[in-house]
Amino acid sequence: MGDKGFPALRLILCIASFIVMLHLVNGDLSYSIPEEMKRESVIGNIAKDLGLDLRTLSSRKARVDFEGTRKRHCDINLSTGDLITSERIDRESLCGKKPSCVVKVDLVLENPLELHRLSLHIHDVNDNSPKFRENVIEIEISESADKGNRFSIEEAHDADIGQNAVQMYNLQKNDNFILNVDSNTVELVLEKTLDREKQKDINLLLTALDGGSPQRSGTVVIHVTVLDANDNAPVFSQAVYKASLPENSPPDTIVINVSATDADEGVNGDVTYHLGHVSDDDVNVFSIDPKTGEIKVTGVIDFEERSSFEMRLQAKDGLGLTSYAKVIIDVTDINDNAPMIYLKSLTNPIPENVSPGTEVGIINVQDRDSETNRQVRCSIQQNVPFKLVPSIKNYYSLVTTGQLDRELESDYNITITATDEGSPPLSSSKTVQLSVADINDNPPVFEEQSYSADVTENNKPGSTLCSVTARDPDWRQNGTVIYSLLPGEVNGAPVSSYLSVNGDTGVIHAVRSFDYEQFRSFKVHVTARDNGSPPLSSNVSVSVFVSDVNDNSPQILYPAPEGNSFMTELVPKAAHGGSLVSKVIAVDADSGQNAWLSYHIVKSTDPGLFTIGLHSGEIRTQRDISESDSMKQNLIVSVKDNGQPSLSATCSMYLLISDNLAEVPELKDISYEEKNSKLTSYLIIALVSVSTFFLTFIIIILGVRFCRRRKPRLLFDGAVAIPSAYLPPNYADVDGTGTLRSAYNYDAYLTTGSRTSDFKFVSSYNDNTLPADQTLRKSPSDFADPFDDLEPSVEVGTFQSTLLITMHCLLVFEFG
Numbered sequence: 001m002g003d004k005g006f007p008a009l010r011l012i013l014c015i016a017s018f019i020v021m022l023h024l025v026n027g028d029l030s031y032s033i034p035e036e037m038k039r040e041s042v043i044g045n046i047a048k049d050l051g052l053d054l055r056t057l058s059s060r061k062a063r064v065d066f067e068g069t070r071k072r073h074c075d076i077n078l079s080t081g082d083l084i085t086s087e088r089i090d091r092e093s094l095c096g097k098k099p100s101c102v103v104k105v106d107l108v109l110e111n112p113l114e115l116h117r118l119s120l121h122i123h124d125v126n127d128n129s130p131k132f133r134e135n136v137i138e139i140e141i142s143e144s145a146d147k148g149n150r151f152s153i154e155e156a157h158d159a160d161i162g163q164n165a166v167q168m169y170n171l172q173k174n175d176n177f178i179l180n181v182d183s184n185t186v187e188l189v190l191e192k193t194l195d196r197e198k199q200k201d202i203n204l205l206l207t208a209l210d211g212g213s214p215q216r217s218g219t220v221v222i223h224v225t226v227l228d229a230n231d232n233a234p235v236f237s238q239a240v241y242k243a244s245l246p247e248n249s250p251p252d253t254i255v256i257n258v259s260a261t262d263a264d265e266g267v268n269g270d271v272t273y274h275l276g277h278v279s280d281d282d283v284n285v286f287s288i289d290p291k292t293g294e295i296k297v298t299g300v301i302d303f304e305e306r307s308s309f310e311m312r313l314q315a316k317d318g319l320g321l322t323s324y325a326k327v328i329i330d331v332t333d334i335n336d337n338a339p340m341i342y343l344k345s346l347t348n349p350i351p352e353n354v355s356p357g358t359e360v361g362i363i364n365v366q367d368r369d370s371e372t373n374r375q376v377r378c379s380i381q382q383n384v385p386f387k388l389v390p391s392i393k394n395y396y397s398l399v400t401t402g403q404l405d406r407e408l409e410s411d412y413n414i415t416i417t418a419t420d421e422g423s424p425p426l427s428s429s430k431t432v433q434l435s436v437a438d439i440n441d442n443p444p445v446f447e448e449q450s451y452s453a454d455v456t457e458n459n460k461p462g463s464t465l466c467s468v469t470a471r472d473p474d475w476r477q478n479g480t481v482i483y484s485l486l487p488g489e490v491n492g493a494p495v496s497s498y499l500s501v502n503g504d505t506g507v508i509h510a511v512r513s514f515d516y517e518q519f520r521s522f523k524v525h526v527t528a529r530d531n532g533s534p535p536l537s538s539n540v541s542v543s544v545f546v547s548d549v550n551d552n553s554p555q556i557l558y559p560a561p562e563g564n565s566f567m568t569e570l571v572p573k574a575a576h577g578g579s580l581v582s583k584v585i586a587v588d589a590d591s592g593q594n595a596w597l598s599y600h601i602v603k604s605t606d607p608g609l610f611t612i613g614l615h616s617g618e619i620r621t622q623r624d625i626s627e628s629d630s631m632k633q634n635l636i637v638s639v640k641d642n643g644q645p646s647l648s649a650t651c652s653m654y655l656l657i658s659d660n661l662a663e664v665p666e667l668k669d670i671s672y673e674e675k676n677s678k679l680t681s682y683l684i685i686a687l688v689s690v691s692t693f694f695l696t697f698i699i700i701i702l703g704v705r706f707c708r709r710r711k712p713r714l715l716f717d718g719a720v721a722i723p724s725a726y727l728p729p730n731y732a733d734v735d736g737t738g739t740l741r742s743a744y745n746y747d748a749y750l751t752t753g754s755r756t757s758d759f760k761f762v763s764s765y766n767d768n769t770l771p772a773d774q775t776l777r778k779s780p781s782d783f784a785d786p787f788d789d790l791e792p793s794v795e796v797g798t799f800q801s802t803l804l805i806t807m808h809c810l811l812v813f814e815f816g
């Protein structure tokens with residue numbers, strides 16, 4: 001209505017119009033009522049207003065009629081004459097937004113018919129609140145919308161009119177929007193730009209108010225959805241990621257998950273991950289899952305090569321905004337390297353006489369791991385005389401702990417074991433071969449404390465008596481044993497003329513034939529010497545026992561041997577049987593059975609008269625002498641030893657049965673004169689032959705001298721054969737100790753010392769060269785060279801010695 005007059009004025013106007021209407025009663029009645037009165041509210045009294053008799057009302061069937069509508073808004077209480085409302089009267093439904101609302105009612109009276117027009121002016125009451133069409137208004141605004149942008153809002157609606165309609169709007173206080181209400185538009189104005197990432201939904205409460213009294217309001221929620229714009233780069237959750245990873249982690253091990261968030265939505269917020277620039281070495285070590293940000297191992301992680309990795313990470317959203325972070329991966333050590341043992345120096349071989357504690361080697365141990373995994377303990381096996389002594393850092397000295405003895409153990413395999421302290425520990429070992437070098441510390445030792453040899457006399461020179469053996473456990477020449485005789489004398493002669501020992505084998509040979517009758521035993525000493533420097537040696541005694549052979553015939557001492565003397569025993573005529581007549585005395589140089597003599601009468605003039613004691617040799621009469629017995633009795637007695645075979649001697653015994661020596665017949669004599677003259681003639685022959693020999697020799701020498709003019713030393717440089725008879729076939733006394741090395745067995749060189757000539761004994765080996773009874777003799781004819789220093793024959797005599805000496809002097813003069 002827009003009338004803004006005072007309420008008091010309005011009331012006066014109302015009353016005035018009411019009075020005017022009452023004046024028009026004769027015509028029409030008019031009432032003014034507010035809408036929304038209660039049912040049966042009294043509007044007015046028509047009986048009074050029309051001046052009707054109240055009692056006739058019902059009889060005249062007073063009633064109200066409405067034009068064109070079936071709806072009855074009011075009625076008449078016939079008993080009171082009041083016009084009352086019969087239902088709620090809603091001005092808005094009757095008249096809508098029309099400024100005045102009048103309901104025409106006809107009052108009908110019958111008998112007589114009377115018609116009165118009643119006008120009901122219904123005026124507005126604020127009974128409707130402003131109302132929005134929806135409870136929630138949805139608006140979508142991009143976050144990139146500029147400040148000042150306007151967004152229209154549908155107005156609120158109020159069924160009431162005039163003052164009672166919507167008069168104003170109120171917007172809940174907020175950061176971004178203000179309200180702009182124009183005549184017929186309501187707008188939100190963006191006052192501050194939106195940020196979806198801060199607030200993606202904004203609810204605003206908009207209130208519409210009417211001007212009624214009491215005032216009514218209606219509200220609506222404006223739901224602003226902020227639409228995304230790609231205005232955010234992804235952001236990593238950390239600027240630096242740190243992870244630790246054990247080395248040797250297998251491929252596909254997840255190291256760390258990185259994540260970056262992008263506040264944007266959809267494609268704008270889809271983050272993909274990439275590794276930033278990495279060095280060529282690391283390219284294939286790690287990979288990142290573009291979608292999930294899992295960093296995985298793809299290559300080999302070796303702590304010993306690289307202990308940490310640093311990489312750049314890139315996160316990128318769908319529209320290419322990127323950001324970066326760093327990842328640092330520390331690799332942790334795993335005990336994956338066994339210690340290595342290096343032999344830095346080694347004394348090999350070690351002399352066996354090194355003192356305990358001598359350093360023989362230096363060992364270095366290394367482990368590529370770190371910290372405790374590289375702490376290494378080193379040991380060697382027990383039961384070797386070596387130990388490891390820790391030295392600086394990871395160096396160890398290998399030292400001996402005891403005395404070494406090559407003869408007990410010559411090689412050592414020393415196993416060095418190194419174990420680290422990782423868990424589980426790793427270990428490795430190395431075997432060092434050490435050998436012990438020999439020192440000549442063992443003298444040769446004879447297998448027996450003493451040796452003895454039995455030999456029967458008359459042995460062949462060169463025959464083997466026994467052998468000695470000494471052992472020397474040292475090495476090579478330090479253990480090579482050489483045997484020799486210790487110089488000494490046996491019966492005044494050097495031992496080397498009795499025995500020789502083979503230097504290599506220790507076999508002892510007789511050099512000559514032994515005679516039991518000369519000596520029965522003798523003792524020599526043999527030395528075993530090794531070839532070390534200095535040499536060590538030991539001595540052993542060898543006793544040689546010569547056993548007897550029956551090589552001596554019994555020797556009859558009495559009576560004198562046959563033919564040499566003519567011994568006669570006197571037997572008294574009156575001798576009785578059994579009386580001792582004589583005795584044969586015999587001895588035997590042998591011994592034992594070989595010297596056990598037995599006596600037999602082999603022949604007698606009168607067998608039966610004499611008997612001889614089997615072992616005593618006593619000759620006794622067997623019976624009394626009688627007259628008839630011949631005066632000359634002859635006995636031939638044989639003396640036999642008990643050897644095998646036995647040797648015997650015989651003698652003749654002449655017995656004269658007489659009491660008177662005058663009866664003895666003449667004695668036979670031996671002529672000694674003849675023997676003496678024979679000796680003289682032998683001497684003369686010898687003298688002549690020596691002189692002849694000398695002269696011949698002088699002639700030869702002169703001849704040789706002529707020859708020498710052309711080929712001077714031919715004769716003396718040539719090998720001169722010397723009969724071997726002088727020496728035993730196999731053995732020559734070369735070095736004076738009776739030893740002949742096997743190498744010289746057949747070719748012995750004798751150097752005279754005074755001359756350069758070598759005389760070679762070409763010994764034709766012949767086992768039978770020396771018969772057992774042959775004596776060591778030589779005659780001048782045995783020598784081709786008279787200048788040899790060998791001693792001249794005993795039988796040559798003084799004269800010849802003089803000649804030889806003279807010749808020697810001559811030659812020295814000639815050639816010297």
Ligand SMILES: *[C@@H]1O[C@H](CO)[C@@H](O)[C@H](O)[C@H]1NC(C)=O
Nearest residue numbers: 254255256257258292293294
């Ligand atoms: C990384 O994420 C995966 C699942 O995506 C999970 O199985 C794994 O355990 C995570 N690793 C780490 C180190 O957080």
Ligand SMILES: *[C@@H]1O[C@H](CO)[C@@H](O)[C@H](O)[C@H]1NC(C)=O
Nearest residue numbers: 409410411412413414431433
């Ligand atoms: C040492 O080792 C070598 C080779 O393995 C072997 O021939 C030798 O017999 C060993 N020596 C010892 C004393 O064990």
Ligand SMILES: *[C@@H]1O[C@H](CO)[C@@H](O)[C@H](O)[C@H]1NC(C)=O
Nearest residue numbers: 438439440475476477478532
């Ligand atoms: C023998 O021993 C000596 C030290 O006594 C030593 O020098 C030498 O090398 C040894 N010979 C051998 C062959 O071992």
Ligand SMILES: *[C@@H]1O[C@H](CO)[C@@H](O)[C@H](O)[C@H]1NC(C)=O
Nearest residue numbers: 443486525527536537538539
């Ligand atoms: C062996 O005997 C000789 C001579 O008697 C002596 O000089 C030497 O020392 C002895 N050797 C030993 C080892 O007894």
Ligand SMILES: CC(=O)N[C@H]1CO[C@H](CO)[C@@H](O)[C@@H]1O
Nearest residue numbers: 076077078079080081082084
């Ligand atoms: C029909 C009807 O409403 N009658 C009423 C008229 O008024 C009297 C007195 O107020 C009532 O008692 C009636 O009931």
